[in-house]
Amino acid sequence: MSTARFEVISSKSDTFEPELRYITHSRYDNEWLSAVHSHSVAEMLYILEGEGEIVVAGKHREISPGDFIIIPPHLMHTEVSSIAKPLEYYCLGISDISIKYEKDDFDPVIALGNSSQNILDLIRSIYREMQKKQKAYELMAKSYFYNLFSILIRRHVIDIKMDEEKVIRSNIADVKSYIDEHYAESFSLNSLADIAALSKFHLIRQFKNALGVSPMDYIQTKRVNEAKKLLSGTELSISDIAEAVGFSSGSYFTQRFRLVTGMTPMGFRSRYAAEDEHGLL
Structure with missing residues (x-):
């Protein structure tokens, strides 16, 4: 019999444990209020439909379907939707992470490349689990969430070496x-x-x-x-x-x-x- 054994080594000083605080599904309508605001957590947005702008720290960036957006904690921002092509997106609030923010060259819109569909599928799975709340839904949502984060890290979409x-x-x-x-x-x-x-x-x-x-x-x-x-x-x-x-x-x-x-x-x-x-x- 041949056995391959792989041990997981844990170090408290190197622990990286992001936590999903909330997930929302938003769609532009007449009651949409584009007010500048900030959060104590980082936010990640996946644009599903429509067109508009993301305004982060006073800088405007056009957004469209397939765009993935990362907003660091405590950074003032807002989303502005086109009336003709209303925005629709998922938003994840994530604590216990820090995002490196360079004022001069920070771009909140991240290129996902061929990982885009995989990321969207995982976000939809998280949302579905949180929406239906079936048995063990929190455990399932967390597993999808960690899978999503692993992809982002491996694809160098986010850097945790801070x-x-x-x-x-x-x-x-x-x-x-x-x-x-x-x-x-x-x-x-x-x-x-x-x-x-x-x-x-x-x-x-x-x-x-x-x-x-x-x-x-x-x-x-x-x-x-x-x-x-x-x-x-x-x-x-x-x-x-x-x-x-x-x-x-x-x-x-x-x-x-x-x-x-x-x-x-x-x-x-x-x-x-x-x-x-x-x-x-």
Whole structure:
């Protein structure tokens, strides 16, 4: 018997895990609003029918059936359709990737060559799975999606040889800065993931790798630290301080405060006042 064995070697530092966040099928009609906008994720468009323009970072590019378009995250853009030949296209929103953008020579329209039909078939398969939602549809959609990405990479349509670790670190820093500035507001993992252009799973993992705690634990600790300043520097009531730093109730504030500091807010205030009185601070 002859056996050929191939091992898959995985390295966390080299992990490339793009994630499909959404797929849409759009067709021009009278309610079409060509407003300039941006997304926290990259977008890929496949033009099915019609004619028009894609406007990316103020640059206009004519588009027609068969064109494949890549738009980097956070880049202002819009689609403008011909009225006589309305645009129709698929759009995929993809997180956990970065697209190299050179302002002077960036062209969002990518030549697919003889891969065009294969790419379209895969996009249609993804859309069909997401639309019908049959058993294991998410797994099937993901398999088609990874197949599509593999073709794009092998055909050199996209280049993943970029400093993705640097991009992720920068995005995590953006999330931390946002929390530090808006700690008293309501948060969701979805909103923080949008800021980082990552999935919720990858946000939690990368945030913990960078700071040693999850995003939600960081938020709670930040709120407790801000509360300590108010407890020691003001005469605000416990409930007022809880509200000021973003806790939903005084009891939950007390619970989190004790978890972080080992004492209640009132106990902390009393201890601070006693140490201040005796000149220990």
